[in-house]
Amino acid sequence: MEDDIINTIFANTEDGRMYLSNFRNKEEKNQQSAIAAVNDILEDVRKNGDEALVKYTNKFDSKKVGRDNILVTDREIENAYEMTDNEFIEALKTAAQNIIFFHEKQKRNSWMVTKDNGIMLGQQVRPLEKVGIYVPGGTAAYPSSVLMNALPAKVAGVKDITMVTPPLEDGTINPKILVAADLAGVDKIYKVGGAQAVGALAFGTETICKVDKIVGPGNIYVAMAKKSVYGFVDIDMIAGPSEILIIADETANPSYLAADLMSQAEHDVLASAVLAVTSEKLAAEVKRELLKQIKYLKRKDIIIQSLKNRGAIFIVDSIEKGVDLANEIAPEHLELCIEDPFPVLGKIKNAGSVFMGKFSPEPLGDYMAGPNHVLPTSGTARFFSPLSVDDFIKKFSFTYYSQKSLLEVGDKIVKLAEAEGLTAHANSINVRMK
Amino acid sequence: MEDDIINTIFANTEDGRMYLSNFRNKEEKNQQSAIAAVNDILEDVRKNGDEALVKYTNKFDSKKVGRDNILVTDREIENAYEMTDNEFIEALKTAAQNIIFFHEKQKRNSWMVTKDNGIMLGQQVRPLEKVGIYVPGGTAAYPSSVLMNALPAKVAGVKDITMVTPPLEDGTINPKILVAADLAGVDKIYKVGGAQAVGALAFGTETICKVDKIVGPGNIYVAMAKKSVYGFVDIDMIAGPSEILIIADETANPSYLAADLMSQAEHDVLASAVLAVTSEKLAAEVKRELLKQIKYLKRKDIIIQSLKNRGAIFIVDSIEKGVDLANEIAPEHLELCIEDPFPVLGKIKNAGSVFMGKFSPEPLGDYMAGPNHVLPTSGTARFFSPLSVDDFIKKFSFTYYSQKSLLEVGDKIVKLAEAEGLTAHANSINVRMK
Known part of the structure; x- marks a missing residue:
């Protein structure tokens, strides 16, 4: 059947997590075997x-x-x-x-x-x-x-x-x-x-x-x-295959949604494009649009393989369920193709980059808008951040105490140092308190 | 001879770097062998x-x-x-x-x-x-x-x-x-x-x-x-043994310097305590103070081993040479035991935490002052920073464009996407420009 290009899943959050974690775990196994191969090369370069x-x-x-x-x-x-x-x-x-x-x-x-x-x-x-x-x-x-x-x-x-x-x-x-x-x-x-x-x-x-x-x-x-x-x-970070989650309500344009799913899918057969939509009717329209638009795309074969193996359309009860899904899977890219995206922003906990509304598609961010397109993948948005100026600076702290201000806390420092058995630390304070 | 407890080196920056890199390289080799041992344990915990x-x-x-x-x-x-x-x-x-x-x-x-x-x-x-x-x-x-x-x-x-x-x-x-x-x-x-x-x-x-x-x-x-x-x-970071570099001029108190070197050395036989001082006379006094103070310290044996193997007193021509040494070796802790430390702060490029003047010894920072004592070691202050609130946050970016603002840059996005061979990216813009 034609619309086999992507699966439709009637899903709650847990299903979404399971669906994605299946191929995320595969990534981890590939990593283990690659490590041995690269270590030999690294050692050779280091020596020679x-x-x-x-x-x-x-x-x-x-x-x-x-x-x-x-x-x-x-x-x-x-x-x-x-x-x-x-x-x-x-x-x-x-x-x-x-x-x-x-x-x-x-x-x-x-x-x-x-x-x-x-x-x-x-x-x-x-x-x-x-x-x-x-x-x-x-x-x-x-x-x-x-x-x-x-x-x-x-x-x-x-x-x-x-x-x-x-x-x-x-x-x-x-x-x-x-x-x-x-x-x-x-x-x-x-x-x-x-x-x-x-x-x-x-x-x-x-x-x-x-x-x-x-x-x-x-x-x-x-x-x-x-x-x-x-x-x-x-x-900077450990990068994996690229991903998008699109949350859409009834007001979304199926043609835009299909185009955005495929723009993610064309990156790689391992890329993952997922739509969470509140309308079954819209889901069906998106499937038709996929088939219509794909004909003209160069990387058709990659797109089909990516959508079939790692893409999905989730039918969700509400936008909130879509947001739960996003927070659960921590997608690299998150499009909010919904009527009013701003009230939802504060509910997003885990994502790499968020695209607000119908006219902010992910390729806008890939090329032009300004925020970085080097983003945390494979759920690492739970703890990694987009590449930023912070990645290219380092910080150090400095401390100045006068003799008087040191004397005020000297006894407490000595107490703590001695409690840890570090008498040379205590001594460093004591010599200054004489 | 008694004062063999620490070496005196008449040094320029390059000597300092070589001296320290000798034992830093040893760390790296220990790491390689530990990795294999821990991977088995990790895999076991993951499975069982x-x-x-x-x-x-x-x-x-x-x-x-x-x-x-x-x-x-x-x-x-x-x-x-x-x-x-x-x-x-x-x-x-x-x-x-x-x-x-x-x-x-x-x-x-x-x-x-x-x-x-x-x-x-x-x-x-x-x-x-x-x-x-x-x-x-x-x-x-x-x-x-x-x-x-x-x-x-x-x-x-x-x-x-x-x-x-x-x-x-x-x-x-x-x-x-x-x-x-x-x-x-x-x-x-x-x-x-x-x-x-x-x-x-x-x-x-x-x-x-x-x-x-x-x-x-x-x-x-x-x-x-x-x-x-x-x-x-x-x-957070890969931590190695603890280190201090103290830069001192003629105004420094040898008793304080000796105490601070030992407070670092007591951590670990692998810890490194280095003094860069502009006065040979002061260096000799520091050595005498070491022997005087060490008698009363609990972790005497660790201190002796640490100072002998990984400690040093460098005689430098000027404070600037000391600063060069600091920037070269990127010490975890840097004490500026000099008359006027503030004009020097701007010259420090690589350090974990800087202690300004005579009455800001490192144990003050370890226990009391407020800046974090979890610091980059073994020269990693070139690129790592002290543990901070930044370590416990993540960031994501967001982008909102209206239809009109997207249309203004649409052609350029399409141009860039096509130049990269990503026609599905171009398509995501084109469907919105119809």
């Missing part, structure tokens, strides 16, 4: 530097990249601009302006607070010094993601941004990626990808400098390599 | 829940803990208060007030911004729902750390705080730990530690609820278990 880097690049990506041409030259960037049409560059510039506008609002000041007895306490905010950005190659080469990763770092004040991305077989990089990197102010671009690129950024090689933090999406090998080096450097 | 939890608790900690008494009862907490002296409780309350005062300043508002054409963008801030706190047992059982981990979560608005801590051999918990947990508002306390406790918090068992984030220090097995579950839940 550039030699290992070039070896894996030749093996996995291109035989035309060696130590002497692994760094992208100014000339290559100039060529990339020549190969790229102006309308695209203009659109990218508008996007960049909007991204900068939004992320500027995230900037935080250092602060301090004084007390009447002269005590001064504070928190100093500093940009990270060196950041590495991973950009996938091949079919998943997204110039928009270059902006989304590099611009928040720029806004935060990071002075040294290194980008790594796997070369095409002919040893070149997609020119649109190079243009986006140049517009975003990336300092150095290396033609290297996979776990080997993550290793180079984490440990440094003769050519590539060790960074403080590695951000950016990648396949499961890249994700597991990032997890493996976490602690030696910081990372 | 409470049964595995009790099995490992009986094996490693106490034979007196089973499923029926793994949760600490109200009665046990009442008893703990009775066993604890009032002065200690009062000191703990003062500390709690100061910690709350400082962390209240870290709270952040949700925000939104509108544009003239009606666009609305924003960032919503939400507390995490469930947090797990790991508290070490045995000799490293620190009530002060209970406050430092639990209170920022409370201030952030976390409603469900679970604490895990390994029982003593007789099946009890240190009463001071229980009192601190109760004062800090911890909701549930379980008598379980090690990798098995981390597994229970990450995956949930019949008794213990899965949490969103696990924080708190522990030994290398706990640290590696946290790393292993990172991504399934969030974690």
Whole structure:
């Protein structure tokens, strides 16, 4: 039957959670096996530097990249601009302006607070010094993601941004990626990808400098390599396949809903597009629209596989039930295609990015609106946040006490230190109280 | 010779870095071997829940803990208060007030911004729902750390705080730990530690609820278990041995400097206490003070081993050279025992917590001042930050566009989506532009 492209489920929240947790658990198992593979590569890069880097690049990506041409030259960037049409560059510039506008609002000041007895306490905010950005190659080469990763770092004040991305077989990089990197102010671009690129950024090689933090999406090998080096450097998050949950009421337009489900599904056969709708009639209309619109879409096969295996239409009793579902599954993207989305915002606990109303579809956020499109996936919005300026700063605290203010609390400090058996801690206070 | 207790090194920054990186690299190797051991335990807890939890608790900690008494009862907490002296409780309350005062300043508002054409963008801030706190047992059982981990979560608005801590051999918990947990508002306390406790918090068992984030220090097995579950839940950071760097000029008091070095060294034979001082004469006096004061300290043997193997006095040409050293090694604790510390603050790039002047010794920060004492170690202050309210919140963004404002940028979105080969993304905009 034609409408088998997506399942309809009459569902309460628990069903939704079970449905999604089925394939989320599969992800976790794939992760375990990838970890072993990447650890060998990481160790090799750590020990053998550039030699290992070039070896894996030749093996996995291109035989035309060696130590002497692994760094992208100014000339290559100039060529990339020549190969790229102006309308695209203009659109990218508008996007960049909007991204900068939004992320500027995230900037935080250092602060301090004084007390009447002269005590001064504070928190100093500093940009990270060196950041590495991973950009996938091949079919998943997204110039928009270059902006989304590099611009928040720029806004935060990071002075040294290194980008790594796997070369095409002919040893070149997609020119649109190079243009986006140049517009975003990336300092150095290396033609290297996979776990080997993550290793180079984490440990440094003769050519590539060790960074403080590695951000950016990648396949499961890249994700597991990032997890493996976490602690030696910081990372943004562990990214999984992309997801959307759309909550719709009777006022929603079935054509929009179908289009939005498919825009999510086209990312990946593992992507998950779920609609929670209060109307059975609308659900049926959405199914018809899916079949109508899909004919014209390039990535039809991916969409069908994604919708069949990981998509669903849930019929829910009320918008509240849809919200419960959202809070339960913590979707990466959440569209509120309902008449009045604002009163619902305060009820959302777990989501990566929320799109309010009929005319705020997810691709608006992917490309143009300004909020970051690097978002927590697979339910991690319960605890992870969208990539932001916060990811590119670090904080430290400071404490100033005068002799008098120290004396006022000295006995209590000594009491606590002694209770923990730390007499040298107590001594450090006692020598000052003589 | 007596003064062999610590080495004096005439050093520039590079020497300092090399000196410290020697034992930092050792840490990394220990980590690799611990990972394999903890993964088996984690997998067992994940599969077998409470049964595995009790099995490992009986094996490693106490034979007196089973499923029926793994949760600490109200009665046990009442008893703990009775066993604890009032002065200690009062000191703990003062500390709690100061910690709350400082962390209240870290709270952040949700925000939104509108544009003239009606666009609305924003960032919503939400507390995490469930947090797990790991508290070490045995000799490293620190009530002060209970406050430092639990209170920022409370201030952030976390409603469900679970604490895990390994029982003593007789099946009890240190009463001071229980009192601190109760004062800090911890909701549930379980008598379980090690990798098995981390597994229970990450995956949930019949008794213990899965949490969103696990924080708190522990030994290398706990640290590696946290790393292993990172991504399934969030974690605070990977903690290593404790460190201090003291920068001192001629005005510093050698007795204070010696006391502060030893207060760091007493934590652990792996702890590192380093003094960078501009005066050779003062360095010699510090050495004499070390020998004088150490006699009265309980943890003398640990201090000697720590200072000999991982301590150092660097003679530097100037305070600036000391600052360079700090920025290079990114110490967990940084004391500025210099005449005028404030002009130096702006030059500090990498540190966990900075202590300003003679009367702000590190133990003041460990127990009383208010800033968090859970700090990035082993050079990770380059990219990690002190534990803070930020660790217990998550953010999501939201986007509202009207039809008109979407139409204004629709063509550009379509252009970018098509450039990335994502025609279903373009379609989601196109259906709204008809």
